[in-house]
Amino acid sequence: MRHVPGHRRFGLPFWQASTLPSGEKPLFNYRRIWVKTVLGMSIVALVPLVVMTLFNLYQYDKTLAAESTFPVMRLVSDTQRTIEAFLEERKAAIEFVVHDNDFAALSDQGRLQELFVRMDVAFGGFVDLGVIDETGKQLAYVGPYDLHGKNYADQDWFEQVSQRGIYVSDVFRGYRDVPHMVIAAKHDKEQGGFYIVRATIDAALLTSRINPQDGNSRSDVFIINQGGILQTTSTRSGKVLDRYSLHVPSPTSVPVVKRVEGPGGRSLILGHVYIADTPFILVVAKQHRDILSGWWKLRATLLTFLALSSAVILIVVVAVVTFLVEGAYEADMRRTITVHQMEHTSKMASVGRLAAGVAHEINNPLAIIGEKAGLIKDLFTISKTYAADERLMGLVDSILAAVERCSTITHRLLGFAKHVDVTLDDIDPAATVKEVLGLLGKEAEYREIRISLDAEDGLPKITTDRGQLQQVLLNIINNALDAVKDRGRIDIGLASYRHDRVSIVIADDGCGIGPSDQKRIFEPFFTTKKEKGTGLGLSITYGLVQKLGGEIRVDSELGKGTRFTVLLPIRPARNTTGQGER
Amino acid sequence: MRILLVDDEHELVTALSERLEIRGFVVDCAETGNDALDMASKNEHEVAILDVKMPGLSGLMLMERLAKIQPGMRFIFLTGHGCESDYRACEQAGVCSYIMKPVKIDSLVERIREAAAREKGS
Numbered sequence: 178m179r180h181v182p183g184h185r186r187f188g189l190p191f192w193q194a195s196t197l198p199s200g201e202k203p204l205f206n207y208r209r210i211w212v213k214t215v216l217g218m219s220i221v222a223l224v225p226l227v228v229m230t231l232f233n234l235y236q237y238d239k240t241l242a243a244e245s246t247f248p249v250m251r252l253v254s255d256t257q258r259t260i261e262a263f264l265e266e267r268k269a270a271i272e273f274v275v276h277d278n279d280f281a282a283l284s285d286q287g288r289l290q291e292l293f294v295r296m297d298v299a300f301g302g303f304v305d306l307g308v309i310d311e312t313g314k315q316l317a318y319v320g321p322y323d324l325h326g327k328n329y330a331d332q333d334w335f336e337q338v339s340q341r342g343i344y345v346s347d348v349f350r351g352y353r354d355v356p357h358m359v360i361a362a363k364h365d366k367e368q369g370g371f372y373i374v375r376a377t378i379d380a381a382l383l384t385s386r387i388n389p390q391d392g393n394s395r396s397d398v399f400i401i402n403q404g405g406i407l408q409t410t411s412t413r414s415g416k417v418l419d420r421y422s423l424h425v426p427s428p429t430s431v432p433v434v435k436r437v438e439g440p441g442g443r444s445l446i447l448g449h450v451y452i453a454d455t456p457f458i459l460v461v462a463k464q465h466r467d468i469l470s471g472w473w474k475l476r477a478t479l480l481t482f483l484a485l486s487s488a489v490i491l492i493v494v495v496a497v498v499t500f501l502v503e504g505a506y507e508a509d510m511r512r513t514i515t516v517h518q519m520e521h522t523s524k525m526a527s528v529g530r531l532a533a534g535v536a537h538e539i540n541n542p543l544a545i546i547g548e549k550a551g552l553i554k555d556l557f558t559i560s561k562t563y564a565a566d567e568r569l570m571g572l573v574d575s576i577l578a579a580v581e582r583c584s585t586i587t588h589r590l591l592g593f594a595k596h597v598d599v600t601l602d603d604i605d606p607a608a609t610v611k612e613v614l615g616l617l618g619k620e621a622e623y624r625e626i627r628i629s630l631d632a633e634d635g636l637p638k639i640t641t642d643r644g645q646l647q648q649v650l651l652n653i654i655n656n657a658l659d660a661v662k663d664r665g666r667i668d669i670g671l672a673s674y675r676h677d678r679v680s681i682v683i684a685d686d687g688c689g690i691g692p693s694d695q696k697r698i699f700e701p702f703f704t705t706k707k708e709k710g711t712g713l714g715l716s717i718t719y720g721l722v723q724k725l726g727g728e729i730r731v732d733s734e735l736g737k738g739t740r741f742t743v744l745l746p747i748r749p750a751r752n753t754t755g756q757g758e759r
Numbered sequence: 760m761r762i763l764l765v766d767d768e769h770e771l772v773t774a775l776s777e778r779l780e781i782r783g784f785v786v787d788c789a790e791t792g793n794d795a796l797d798m799a800s801k802n803e804h805e806v807a808i809l810d811v812k813m814p815g816l817s818g819l820m821l822m823e824r825l826a827k828i829q830p831g832m833r834f835i836f837l838t839g840h841g842c843e844s845d846y847r848a849c850e851q852a853g854v855c856s857y858i859m860k861p862v863k864i865d866s867l868v869e870r871i872r873e874a875a876a877r878e879k880g881s
Contacts, residue, residue: 548771591840
């Protein structure tokens with residue numbers, strides 16, 4: 178039998194049961210059944226749970242993704258409107274100034290100062306105001322810097338406004354070395370040529386206009402130009418005029434929100450829109466992590482729940498399957514034991530019938546031989562001629578001894594096959610053992626064999642058949658006497674066994690029985706005593722013990738001794754008398 | 760003492776009767792039930808030794824018939840089979856002894872004397 182020590186620890190006898198304790202192949206492969214059932218039940222129980230949980234997670238994820246883009250989208254739209262309004266107002270103001278005043282008035286420093294004050298009061302945010310002629314020379318200037326007379330002909334914004342008429346510039350440093358932007362409007366003179374009215378706005382104002390006022394928002398709102406240069410200060414991407422670290426988004430006049438990989442592999446929700454007629458792109462960036470912090474908590478709770486319930490399901494499945502498979506395995510074991518007993522009983526019955534038939538057939542001729550030989554002896558004894566012939570008398574005696582030996586065998590065979598009903602009495606087992614010892618005492622005494630009897634105090638009386646019990650004890654003790662040498666010892670012990678039985682243990686220190694013989698000693702005609710034994714004693718004993726509703730076991734070690742244990746019920750089972758061969 | 764020996768085995772009957780005669784018994788031998796009944800009607804026997812299984816009249820049936828002829832007759836049965844039901848039937852019918860073949864002559868003689876010693880009709 179294969180031995181798997183690892184599994185023994187778990188106390189699962191069926192796990193390594195390639196054979197049953199009886200040596201038979203089990204009805205099923207219990208290990209495979211266990212594994213299959215555990216797998217099957219676990220799959221049936223866990224798969225829906227896992228699928229549902231994952232599906233829920235996926236659905237939540239989808240919903241949340243949709244919901245996380247919505248606030249960004251709204252912020253982009255709102256800020257877009259704010260910036261457009263801010264720029265439109267200022268463009269309108271400058272256009273109004275251009276149309277409402279002629280070149281001469283605007284070239285007048287005092288008049289320009291007046292207009293600048295009014296504009297600043299009405300709209301605010303203007304840093305300075307200047308009038309530039311078609312050569313790029315600043316003719317009049319109101320503002321904090323000393324820019325009077327500066328020439329802008331080589332500046333990009335001058336080129337742009339000359340072509341377009343009205344122009345909103347990028348944020349740049351220019352002569353003053355302060356980030357600012359320009360809004361300029363061109364006006365054609367009636368006599369030919371043109372002039373430009375130019376106002377500058379501090380880039381810091383743009384930053385303050387687009388950044389939300391509530392401190393709770395974690396959104397980063399900023400403007401870049403189409404060249405990827407920051408036009409306002411961003412909380413995460415850098416200061417004004419720094420380079421924007423991500424790609425410049427593709428042109429769109431309606432707000433677009435996307436999920437992108439930000440720096441450091443962080444996921445960002447990014448919204449953008451191009452501000453019409455300006456080089457500006459409004460960008461709103463929000464860390465995905467910030468949006469999803471609630472979602473992570475929910476996900477952790479769901480996954481913890483999944484793990485815990487899976488563990489509970491697995492434990493219950495393993496426990497239930499183990500319980501059931503163990504039950505089936507035990508039932509199988511009981512079945513094989515019953516089959517074994519039935520096989521043994523029926524074997525005994527057939528052997529019994531055969532033995533009885535043979536014995537009967539042999540008994541009659543044996544009786545004739547016996548009587549004829551006896552007659553010869555009688556005649557020899559009477560005759561003076563032969564009475565003294567020792568050789569002849571010896572021959573006749575040999576025949577008679579052989580007949581005697583044969584008749585012992587046939588009588589035993591018939592006894593073995595006897596269908597004796599069990600007659601029940603209340604019997605003191607210790608007294609019965611003493612009676613049997615009384616029959617055998619002479620031989621033990623002669624051979625100086627010590628026989629000890631140790632009966633437990635308060636041993637109950639047992640209801641059984643006295644004659645058959647005597648026969649059982651006689652057979653076993655006889656065997657023990659045959660097994661021990663002169664001056665050997667035999668110990669007989671009587672004790673209660675599990676409340677409902679009495680055990681009778683007969684142990685000798687004789688020659689012992691080899692392991693292969695132990696399996697066969699209860700079989701009819703099996704003997705190790707050569708010509709001395711018939712091989713029927715123990716098989717008869719076995720049959721009798723069965724008939725009495727008991728059990729008989731043998732433990733033996735070659736050279737050390739043998740120990741027979743007979744377990745007899747205190748009260749007979751209902752079918753005790755019905756057992757045995759018919 | 761006159762005894763009646765009935766067994767269908769001729770060889771057994773001749774040998775056994777001679778041995779009993781050597782031991783001082785007067786033995787009438789029969790190999791069938793009818794012969795036995797004839798002999799019983801001619802002479803009085805104290806003990807009858809019957810085989811249990813015989814062709815025709817069985818041992819038990821023969822015992823009943825013989826008991827009618829000689830109410831004081833005591834019976835010993837010989838059997839080669841040792842069947843429990845036969846044993847019980849014999850016991851109930853008041854048979855003195857039930858002996859398995861082959862039988863030791865000394866033991867048989869003892870049983871005959873025991874049977875003869877029993878009170879008639881008991």
